[in-house]
Amino acid sequence: MKSRLNEYVKPWVNDIEAYIPGKTIEGYVKLASNENNYGPSPRVMDAIEKAKSVLHIYPHKDDDVREKIAGYCNTKAENIILGNGSDELLDLILKAFKGPCIGLNPSYSWYKIAAGILGEEYLEVNLNDDFTLSSEQFIDKSKRANILFLCNPNNPTGTVIPEDKLREILDENKITVIDEAYYEFYGKSAVPLLKKYDNLIVLRTFAKAFALAGLRIGYGIANSNIIDLLYKVKMPFTTNSVAQEAAISALDDLRYTESRVNKIIKDREILFNKLKQKFRAFRSHANFVLIDTTPIKSKEFYEWFLERGIIIRNLGKFNGFRGEYCRISVGTSDENRAFIRALEEL
Numbered sequence: 001m002k003s004r005l006n007e008y009v010k011p012w013v014n015d016i017e018a019y020i021p022g023k024t025i026e027g028y029v030k031l032a033s034n035e036n037n038y039g040p041s042p043r044v045m046d047a048i049e050k051a052k053s054v055l056h057i058y059p060h061k062d063d064d065v066r067e068k069i070a071g072y073c074n075t076k077a078e079n080i081i082l083g084n085g086s087d088e089l090l091d092l093i094l095k096a097f098k099g100p101c102i103g104l105n106p107s108y109s110w111y112k113i114a115a116g117i118l119g120e121e122y123l124e125v126n127l128n129d130d131f132t133l134s135s136e137q138f139i140d141k142s143k144r145a146n147i148l149f150l151c152n153p154n155n156p157t158g159t160v161i162p163e164d165k166l167r168e169i170l171d172e173n174k175i176t177v178i179d180e181a182y183y184e185f186y187g188k189s190a191v192p193l194l195k196k197y198d199n200l201i202v203l204r205t206f207a208k209a210f211a212l213a214g215l216r217i218g219y220g221i222a223n224s225n226i227i228d229l230l231y232k233v234k235m236p237f238t239t240n241s242v243a244q245e246a247a248i249s250a251l252d253d254l255r256y257t258e259s260r261v262n263k264i265i266k267d268r269e270i271l272f273n274k275l276k277q278k279f280r281a282f283r284s285h286a287n288f289v290l291i292d293t294t295p296i297k298s299k300e301f302y303e304w305f306l307e308r309g310i311i312i313r314n315l316g317k318f319n320g321f322r323g324e325y326c327r328i329s330v331g332t333s334d335e336n337r338a339f340i341r342a343l344e345e346l
């Protein structure tokens with residue numbers, strides 16, 4: 001029988017370039033997905049163990065988790081929405097609000113893919129050569145868009161947008177998403193701006209600093225009218241009960257996360273200084289470092305480490321930029337030393 005797939009598929013779905021996650025191979029050091037390789041705190045592990053006894057009932061602690069997060073963010077529970085990772089919140093924003101959308105290039109690739117899935121136009125503004133943002137250019141092009149995606153610190157560059165530029169962009173009064181997945185490594189947040197701007201949505205995750213990537217839990221912080229709209233388009237129960245218990249315990253044990261984050265920041269500087277001796281490296285405010293591997297091809301650079309049991313992220317070329325890029329996540333101190341040894345042999 002002749003396939004009729006092409007008649008049935010939504011035309012824009014054909015154009016989507018599927019998301020490619022960082023490779024994971026058992027036994028390899030993984031520095032490819034900006035995870036926190038120290039893992040979560042022992043208190044979180046205990047909470048996960050206890051959560052086993054409630055697996056037969058639907059997750060029911062959304063309100064407790066929202067309350068807890070509100071305390072962490074110095075806001076109210078009505079300003080918090082939970083998601084199955086912060087990726088789910090991007091999806092909810094795109095479901096609730098009308099496009100076109102606009103984002104930075106390069107930036108977290110899921111914004112464009114998530115917009116494409118819902119058939120929304122996605123415009124891009126190239127960052128400057130050093131990956132800083134020209135806010136005039138962004139504001140100019142965003143006149144055509146309704147939803148603005150900013151990532152601060154930006155993945156994969158590690159660069160940040162200063163608050164005065166954020167304010168200029170927010171003054172345009174578009175739905176403005178500031179993705180703070182790496183907030184804990186930077187320390188500065190747009191959350192205080194929520195008092196002035198009801199068009200702002202800040203996204204955060206437990207996947208990075210809190211080392212809970214496998215449990216899929218993230219959250220959004222916004223004006224309660226936005227939160228209510230996002231809850232309308234959200235499937236129930238997307239944050240599972242184990243993740244809920246883990247998130248509460250992680251926030252009960254902030255000192256543990258802070259100590260690991262501080263270690264990662266120190267190690268990031270060591271890694272940056274080593275990389276900078278050989279390549280063009282970009283100063284990062286997150287838990288990874290981006291480099292231009294020129295004169296080596298990024299694929300060759302990536303393979304050099306893969307052959308030595310270390311997985312990094314080969315990003316290749318960025319549209320509109322010279323150079324070829326790889327991103328290296330900061331692992332544990334031992335893992336970073338292994339990476340640096342392999343780098344020195346290169």
Ligand SMILES: Cc1ncc(COP(=O)(O)O)c(C=O)c1O
Nearest residue numbers: 085086087108155181205207218
């Ligand atoms: C900027 C940014 N936002 C969101 C995510 C995904 O977060 P989550 O695991 O909470 O869906 C990532 C993961 O790499 C990211 O880099």
